[in-house]
Amino acid sequence: MSDRYRHPTSHRGIHQRFNGTMHISARVDYGMKALMELTAVASEDPQRLVKSDSLARDQEIPPKFLENILRSLRQAGIVASQRGAEGGFRLDKPASEISVADVIRALDGPLAAVRGGPPEEIAYRGNAEHLREVWIATRAALREVLEHVTLADIASGDLPSPVGNLLDAPGAWKRRGS
Numbered sequence: 001m002s003d004r005y006r007h008p009t010s011h012r013g014i015h016q017r018f019n020g021t022m023h024i025s026a027r028v029d030y031g032m033k034a035l036m037e038l039t040a041v042a043s044e045d046p047q048r049l050v051k052s053d054s055l056a057r058d059q060e061i062p063p064k065f066l067e068n069i070l071r072s073l074r075q076a077g078i079v080a081s082q083r084g085a086e087g088g089f090r091l092d093k094p095a096s097e098i099s100v101a102d103v104i105r106a107l108d109g110p111l112a113a114v115r116g117g118p119p120e121e122i123a124y125r126g127n128a129e130h131l132r133e134v135w136i137a138t139r140a141a142l143r144e145v146l147e148h149v150t151l152a153d154i155a156s157g158d159l160p161s162p163v164g165n166l167l168d169a170p171g172a173w174k175r176r177g178s
Helices: 026-044 052-059 063-075 100-108 131-146 151-156 161-168
Strands: 004-006 079-082 088-091 158-160
Touching: 026 052, 026 063, 026 088, 026 100, 026 151, 052 063, 052 088, 063 079, 063 100, 100 131, 131 161, 151 158, 158 161
Parallel strands: none
Antiparallel strands: 004 158, 079 088
């Protein structure tokens, strides 16, 4: 059995909006969309630059918002930029070395926080005493997926098998709650 999961074609292109507790910010969603464009270009020519207005147009991202996102990604060492008429953006390292967690941390900060702080620094008393362990386990579960899925994995649809197992789990594609 392969240690990779090939994303089934039947699930591609699913774009649903839920009001559940999992929240992916617009910054991260737009940043990932732009990075997937840069990943596609890098697969043909890693040094080729792409103008931000082209990224914005191709992925329907507000241009000014994208400029801010690209600035943060550049500061994090995820993209490189060059100014001038022939300037633009490219990945600063191979897509196989950029995880989804790297992007989230660059654009939104830590993967999991409780009231703005790290869960291990929160103290609970009485009947809530064991909540901290739940929040830390939740962060560990997020890391298990987000730190092991790279831009290259997404581009190829060849996800790590633990992620594929989660996608194949009963109810994975169904919304729960209100």
